[in-house]
Amino acid sequence: MIINKRCIDILSLLHSTDEYNIDDLSQKFNVHTRTIRYDIENINFILKNYNLNNIEKNSDGRLILNLKMFDLNNLIQYFGGISSESRKDFIKIKLLSSKHINLTNKTKILDTSRSTLKTDLEEIKSEFLKNNISITSLPSKGIFLEGNENTIRNILSKLIFKLLDTDFTALPTPLKELLEEFLGSFCHSTLKESFNFQSVRVFNEVFSIIAANRTRDSVLGIKTVLSSNFLLNFPISEREEELIKKVIFRKKKKEILKIEDEIQILLGRFNMMLKTKISFDSTVIETMAKDILYNENLNIESYLKNSTLYKDFSEIFSCNPNIFKNINNIFYIFYQHIKKKPLILPELKVLLVCDSTEFIKNILKENLLRNFNFSGVDFMPTYIFEIFGFEKDYDLILSCENISETLNIPTFKINKILKSRDKIELFYFILKTYSSLKE
Numbered sequence: 001m002i003i004n005k006r007c008i009d010i011l012s013l014l015h016s017t018d019e020y021n022i023d024d025l026s027q028k029f030n031v032h033t034r035t036i037r038y039d040i041e042n043i044n045f046i047l048k049n050y051n052l053n054n055i056e057k058n059s060d061g062r063l064i065l066n067l068k069m070f071d072l073n074n075l076i077q078y079f080g081g082i083s084s085e086s087r088k089d090f091i092k093i094k095l096l097s098s099k100h101i102n103l104t105n106k107t108k109i110l111d112t113s114r115s116t117l118k119t120d121l122e123e124i125k126s127e128f129l130k131n132n133i134s135i136t137s138l139p140s141k142g143i144f145l146e147g148n149e150n151t152i153r154n155i156l157s158k159l160i161f162k163l164l165d166t167d168f169t170a171l172p173t174p175l176k177e178l179l180e181e182f183l184g185s186f187c188h189s190t191l192k193e194s195f196n197f198q199s200v201r202v203f204n205e206v207f208s209i210i211a212a213n214r215t216r217d218s219v220l221g222i223k224t225v226l227s228s229n230f231l232l233n234f235p236i237s238e239r240e241e242e243l244i245k246k247v248i249f250r251k252k253k254k255e256i257l258k259i260e261d262e263i264q265i266l267l268g269r270f271n272m273m274l275k276t277k278i279s280f281d282s283t284v285i286e287t288m289a290k291d292i293l294y295n296e297n298l299n300i301e302s303y304l305k306n307s308t309l310y311k312d313f314s315e316i317f318s319c320n321p322n323i324f325k326n327i328n329n330i331f332y333i334f335y336q337h338i339k340k341k342p343l344i345l346p347e348l349k350v351l352l353v354c355d356s357t358e359f360i361k362n363i364l365k366e367n368l369l370r371n372f373n374f375s376g377v378d379f380m381p382t383y384i385f386e387i388f389g390f391e392k393d394y395d396l397i398l399s400c401e402n403i404s405e406t407l408n409i410p411t412f413k414i415n416k417i418l419k420s421r422d423k424i425e426l427f428y429f430i431l432k433t434y435s436s437l438k439e
Helices: 005-016 022-029 033-049 069-079 084-096 103-110 114-129 149-164 173-183 188-194 200-220 238-274 282-294 308-317 327-340 358-372 382-388 420-433
Strands: 134-138 142-146 349-353 376-380 396-399 411-413
Touching: 005 022, 005 033, 005 069, 005 084, 022 033, 084 103, 084 114, 084 142, 084 149, 084 173, 084 200, 103 114, 114 134, 149 173, 149 200, 200 238, 238 282, 238 308, 282 327, 308 327, 308 420, 349 358, 358 376, 358 420, 376 382, 396 420, 411 420
Parallel strands: 349 376, 349 396, 396 411
Antiparallel strands: 134 142
C-alpha cells in the first residue's frame, strides 16, 4: 500500500478544515469521486496501522479528520513530501521576510511541482487580500508584497510564533531551517535571560515580535534604533517595546481576571461561613488581584494578624496557594473595605458592665458610639449586675470585668481603654452574631 502526493494533500486539507465532502475533493483535484474514495481508503488503511483516527463522515457528508499536527507531519515526512499548510506557511514567511522571491527556486526545497506552488500561491493571495496585502509578480523581480507595513509585520510575527508554538521535531525540514534562521538573527539566549516572565508562550510572542521587526527592517534597509531599557541587558526599539507591552498587558489582564474569579469564590465561602451577604465592588476585587500579581506579601499590624477575623479569613483562603501567598495584603484590603461599609445596627441597645470612674466610662462610651454607632450605652457596676441583674431589654452586654453568663444575650468582654485589637474583635463578634449586619 502506498500513499501518493494527492493523498498527502487530502490529509493536509482535511486536517485544516472540515468543509469538504467527497464531491468537493473530486472537483478540487479534478479526479473522479471513485478515485477520491480509493484515496481515502488508502489513507484510512495507513492511519489504522499507526493507531490513528480515521477519516470519517459526519451527518452532512462532510469529511472529518481528528489528527494532531505532530502525527500528521510524521506521516507526511515518512511517506515523502510536505503538507499544503506547511508549504503555504513556508511561502508566506519567505514573501514576508524577503524583498521578492522566485517560485521556481522553491520547488526543489519543498519537493513539489511548480503548478502545486501556483495553486498554493492563489490561496495565499486570497488570504492576504483580506488584510489589504497584494501579491505582485514581475518577470524581472519575481513575486513580492505590497501593503501596509504594520500589517505585514503583524502577520510575519504571528507566523514565527506559530512555528515556535509547534513541537520542533514535528516541523518539516524547510520550516525547521526557516525557524533556525530567525533564532540566529539575534541572541535568543540573551533575550531569554533578560525576560522576567515564566510563561514560555509569552516569551515566544515577544521573540516573534522582535524577530519580525528586525527582519522587516533588514528587508527595507532600515537601521533599527535600539535604545529602550524595557528589557534588562537587551536593547529594543520603540516599535518593539510598544508591541511587547501589548502582549504582556494582554497576558497580565487574563491572569488578573482569573485571580478575580478565584477571590470571588473564596469571599463567597467566607460569606457562607458567617451567613452574611457582604458584597464587594469590582474595583476592590481588582485591587486584591493586582496586589497578588504585582506585590510581595507585606507585614501588617500585629493586632490585625492576631485577630480571630484574620485567622478565620486566612483559613478559608489557605486552600488556594496562589492567593494565600499574599494573604496579608488581601486581608488588609478586605478589612479596610468592610470597615467603610455602612454596617449599622439600628436600635441596638448596649449595657456596659464596668467598675471604673465616670471619666473612664464616658471615654469608653464615646469610643463605642463613634466606632459602632450603637443606639445607646447604659452603665452598670458589676456587683449590681451580679446581684440584681437588669430590667431593660438589651441586645448586647459589654463587660470590662469578669461576669457570669446572662440568659441568651450575647456578651463580650472588652478593655477599659478600647484598643485596635478590641475594636476588630468586637466588630467580628457583632458581624457573626447579628443578622442586621448582613446586607
